[in-house]
Each structure stands twice: as structure tokens, then as C-alpha cells.
Amino acid sequence: MTQTTTEAEHGYTADKEAYLRRLKRIEGQVRGIARMVEEDKYCIDVLTQVSAVNKALHAVSIGLLEEHIAHCVVGAANESQASGDPRAVNEKVQEASAAISRLLR
Amino acid sequence: MTQTTTEAEHGYTADKEAYLRRLKRIEGQVRGIARMVEEDKYCIDVLTQVSAVNKALHAVSIGLLEEHIAHCVVGAANESQASGDPRAVNEKVQEASAAISRLLR
Amino acid sequence: MTQTTTEAEHGYTADKEAYLRRLKRIEGQVRGIARMVEEDKYCIDVLTQVSAVNKALHAVSIGLLEEHIAHCVVGAANESQASGDPRAVNEKVQEASAAISRLLR
Amino acid sequence: MTQTTTEAEHGYTADKEAYLRRLKRIEGQVRGIARMVEEDKYCIDVLTQVSAVNKALHAVSIGLLEEHIAHCVVGAANESQASGDPRAVNEKVQEASAAISRLLR
Numbered sequence: 001m002t003q004t005t006t007e008a009e010h011g012y013t014a015d016k017e018a019y020l021r022r023l024k025r026i027e028g029q030v031r032g033i034a035r036m037v038e039e040d041k042y043c044i045d046v047l048t049q050v051s052a053v054n055k056a057l058h059a060v061s062i063g064l065l066e067e068h069i070a071h072c073v074v075g076a077a078n079e080s081q082a083s084g085d086p087r088a089v090n091e092k093v094q095e096a097s098a099a100i101s102r103l104l105r
Numbered sequence: 106m107t108q109t110t111t112e113a114e115h116g117y118t119a120d121k122e123a124y125l126r127r128l129k130r131i132e133g134q135v136r137g138i139a140r141m142v143e144e145d146k147y148c149i150d151v152l153t154q155v156s157a158v159n160k161a162l163h164a165v166s167i168g169l170l171e172e173h174i175a176h177c178v179v180g181a182a183n184e185s186q187a188s189g190d191p192r193a194v195n196e197k198v199q200e201a202s203a204a205i206s207r208l209l210r
Numbered sequence: 211m212t213q214t215t216t217e218a219e220h221g222y223t224a225d226k227e228a229y230l231r232r233l234k235r236i237e238g239q240v241r242g243i244a245r246m247v248e249e250d251k252y253c254i255d256v257l258t259q260v261s262a263v264n265k266a267l268h269a270v271s272i273g274l275l276e277e278h279i280a281h282c283v284v285g286a287a288n289e290s291q292a293s294g295d296p297r298a299v300n301e302k303v304q305e306a307s308a309a310i311s312r313l314l315r
Numbered sequence: 316m317t318q319t320t321t322e323a324e325h326g327y328t329a330d331k332e333a334y335l336r337r338l339k340r341i342e343g344q345v346r347g348i349a350r351m352v353e354e355d356k357y358c359i360d361v362l363t364q365v366s367a368v369n370k371a372l373h374a375v376s377i378g379l380l381e382e383h384i385a386h387c388v389v390g391a392a393n394e395s396q397a398s399g400d401p402r403a404v405n406e407k408v409q410e411a412s413a414a415i416s417r418l419l420r
Contacts, residue, residue: 012358023349027342034338043327043383044410050376051417054369058209058420061365066202068358069178074194077182089179095359097171100205102366104163105315105373117253128244135240139233148222148278149305155271156312159264163315166260173253200254207261210268210420268419276412283384284404287392299389307381310415314373 012067022060029053061103068096117172127165134158166208173201222277232270239263271313278306327382337375344368376418383411 012019033049073092080089117124138154178197185194222229243259283302290299327334348364388407395404 012352012361013355016352016355019352020349023345023352027345027349030338030342030345034335034342037327037331037334037338040328040331043379043387044414046327047376047379047383047414048417050372050379051414051420054372054418055420057365057369057372058206061362062202062206062209064358064362064365065205066198068362069174069201070195070198072358073174073178074182074198077179078186081183081186090175093171093175093179096174097167099359099362099366100170100208101163101167102363103205103209103369104167105366105370117247117256118250121247121250124247125244128240128247132237132240132244135233135237139230139237142222142226142229142233145223145226148274148282149309151222152271152274152278152309153312155267155274156309156315159267159313160315162260162264162267166257169253169257169260173257177253204254204257204261207258208264210261210264268416272412272416272419275415276408279384279388279411280405280408283388284392284408287389288396291393291396300385303381303385303389306384307377310380310418311373311377313415314377314418 012064015063015067019060019063022056026053026056026060029056058103065096065099065103068099072096117169120168120172124165124168127161131158131161131165134161163208170201170204170208173204177201222274225273225277229270229273232266236263236266236270239266268313275306275309275313278309282306327379330378330382334375334378337371341368341371341375344371373418380411380414380418383414387411 029049030053033046036046036049073096076089076092080086134154135158138151141151141154178201181194181197185191239259240263243256246256246259283306286299286302290296344364345368348361351361351364388411391404391407395401
């Protein structure tokens with residue numbers, strides 16, 4: 001089982017390059033929406049692009065959450081199991097739950 | 106750390122009565138929306154009630170997800186830690202992630 | 211162009227029976243979720259059903275919004291056009307926008 | 316009542332600068348998220364920023380939709396009223412409804 005070893009190593013570290021590429025693409029999509037507004041494109045076409053960015057961001061969120069659960073929560077579960085103190089895992093579960101709640105708005 | 110002992114005991118079992126009360130209330134809210142439609146209430150007022158049901162359902166979803174992570178995922182993490190086989194925990198993480206993805210639509 | 215003639219006649223009036231059937235079905239789905247909780251069904255399966263209710267409610271929302279726009283907003287547009295006073299249509303547009311905002315949360 | 320006079324003049328044209336500023340800010344937020352991933356920031360903190368971008372995009376969507384309804388739908392309503400042919404307004408209402416549906420996913 002993977003265990004977080006340093007503060008800087010998180011669940012998404014292995015896929016870091018993939019996340020950076022996806023975020024780069026999303027940044028470009030947002031810039032494209034600004035260009036559409038600049039060029040007075042039809043509002044419905046602008047909205048279609050906004051929906052595409054929403055969708056791309058959701059995919060990033062799901063990926064980050066899955067890796068948070070798979071690494072941080074599971075790592076804390078093992079830590080709490082070893083120490084007999086459930087606080088480590090409880091804290092991570094609470095954090096994951098709060099993050100999911102913010103994403104569902 | 107709580108460990109799931111039988112197939113029938115899930116994370117939400119402890120709060121079962123609270124969940125049943127909340128779902129009963131949501132069922133009543135949906136019935137109230139039907140009554141509004143029956144009585145030709147103003148569409149915007151109907152939509153306000155639909156938003157209230159959405160919100161109540163989201164709160165239930167977050168609760169169930171949090172308990173799924175706190176119990177099923179953490180239980181599987183301990184099991185995988187003990188057995189050295191990550192498949193138990195990986196499966197539960199995948200399930201949680203897929204459920205979150207369905208909730209975000 | 212349809213014009214709202216009485217206070218009680220809204221956009222969805224023509225499809226009233228269809229809305230009532232859909233809401234009846236949603237009410238039954240919520241009752242089914244309560245039954246799953248009662249019988250200690252697996253949390254992920256409960257969440258799948260919650261997602262199905264979310265989806266069904268979204269479909270109802272979209273339908274109501276579309277008919278609100280097609281009838282109430284358009285009716286007010288014609289009224290404002292005839293009277294030269296934009297307040298009637300502005301109010302309906304604001305209401306529609308606020309309702310959409312609540313649905314997006 | 317405002318009437319769209321040219322193809323290029325949409326509802327949001329009056330607020331164009333405000334939309335461009337908001338989109339510029341969102342673009343910067345997305346770049347900030349990439350920087351957080353680059354610097355291995357904690358996944359939950361990254362997710363909090365993703366939620367902030369979602370929220371900012373929703374605000375832009377609501378604004379665009381409101382102006383679409385206030386200008387394009389209402390303009391088409393007046394056109395259909397004048398011509399006696401409901402197709403112009405029906406088309407705009409359908410488009411608005413489809414856009415809302417995509418935003419609700």
C-alpha cells in the first residue's frame with residue numbers, strides 16, 4: 001500500500017504531467033471563450049463552450065478526489081490502524097467529504 | 106477503527122433512522138410539488154421547490170458518501186493492509202469515485 | 211402566440227398530466243431509496259438511486275423552465291411590446307434567471 | 316424594448332468588458348491551479364480552487380443566459396408577434412432550454 005512519505009508527495013504526483021496538460025487545455029478553452037466574447041459570438045455558442053469547460057473541470061475534480069481517497073485517506077487509515085488513534089483517518093475523511101460537498105455546491 | 110462485520114452493516118446503519126426521516130421528508134416535498142402542479146401554481150414557485158428537493162438530496166448524498174468512505178473504504182484499507190493485497194481497497198475507492206462522478210453528473 | 215389568459219394557466223398546464231406522472235414516479239423512487247436504507251442495502255447502490263432521482267428532477271426542471279420561458283417570458287414580452295413599458299418582461303426575465311441560478315446552486 | 320439590430324450584437328455586448336475581465340480572472344485561476352499541481356500542493360487545496368473556478372464559471376453562465384433570454388428570446392418574441400409566425404421565438408426558446416440543460420449536465 002502506498003504511504004505518503006513527504007509533505008510534498010500527494011496522490012496526484014504520479015499523474016502530475018497529465019494533470020498539467022489537462023489544466024493547460026482548460027486554460028486555453030477559457031481564453032477561447034474570452035476570444036468568442038471579444039468577437040461578439042452568439043451567446044448560445046459561448047455557453048456551449050462554458051459547458052465544455054465545466055465538464056473538463058469536473059473530470060479533473062473526480063481524478064483528484066479519487067487519488068485523494070486512494071492515497072491520503074487510505075494512508076491515514078493505515079496510520080490510524082497502526083496507532084490505534086482514529087483521528088488521522090477521521091480528519092482525512094472529513095476533508096474529502098467537505099471537498100465533495102463544495103464540488104456539488 | 107470500525108470494521109464492517111456483516112454484509113448488512115454499512116456506514117449509514119448507525120444513522121439509519123435519521124436517513125429514513127430525511128427521505129420521508131423529501132418524499133413529502135415531492136408530493137407537495139405534484140400538488141402545486143395539480144393546483145396550477147406559478148412555475149417559478151414550483152421550480153423553487155424542485156431546487157429545495159435537489160438540495161435535500163445532495164445533503165443525503167454527501168452523508169452517504171462520507172460514511173461510505175469512513176466505513177467501507179477505510180475497512181477495505183485495513184483489510185488490504187493486513188492481507189498485503191490492495192485489490193479490496195482499490196475496488197472500494199473505484200466505487201466511491203464512480204458514485205461521486207454520477208452525483209456530479 | 212399563446213398568451214396567458216388567467217392567473218391559473220401557466221406554461222406547463224398543457225402537459226400537466228405528464229408532469230404529475232413524472233412526479234409520481236419520482237415520489238416512488240424516493241420511497242424506494244428509503245426502503246433500501248431500511249433494508250441496509252449497500253451505500254453505493256443507494257447513491258446510484260439518488261443519482262437517478264437527481265436526473266429525473268433535472269428533467270422536470272428543464273421542462274418547467276422551458277415552458278416558463280416559452281409562455282410567461284414570451285407573454286410578458288408581447289405585453290411589454292404592446293404597452294411600451296418594459297417592466298413586465300424584465301420582471302419575468304429576472305425570475306427565470308434567479309430560478310436557473312438556484313437550479314445550478 | 317431593445318431589438319437585436321445586427322448579427323454581431325448580442326445580449327452581452329453592453330457588458331462585454333465586464334465579461335472579458337471575469338474570463339481573464341478565471342483564466343488566471345486555472346493557471347494558478349496548474350501552478351499548485353506543479354508545486355505539489357495538497358490535493359484538497361487544489362480541489363478548493365477548482366470549486367472556486369466552477370462557481371465563477373456558473374456566474375458567467377447565469378449572466379449570459381439572462382442576457383440571452385432578455386435580448387434574443389424577447390427580440391424573437393417581438394418578431395414572431397409582428398409576423399404572426401411563432402417559429403422565430405420557438406427556435407430561441409429551444410436553444411435557451413438546451414443551453415440550460417447542458418449547464419445542469
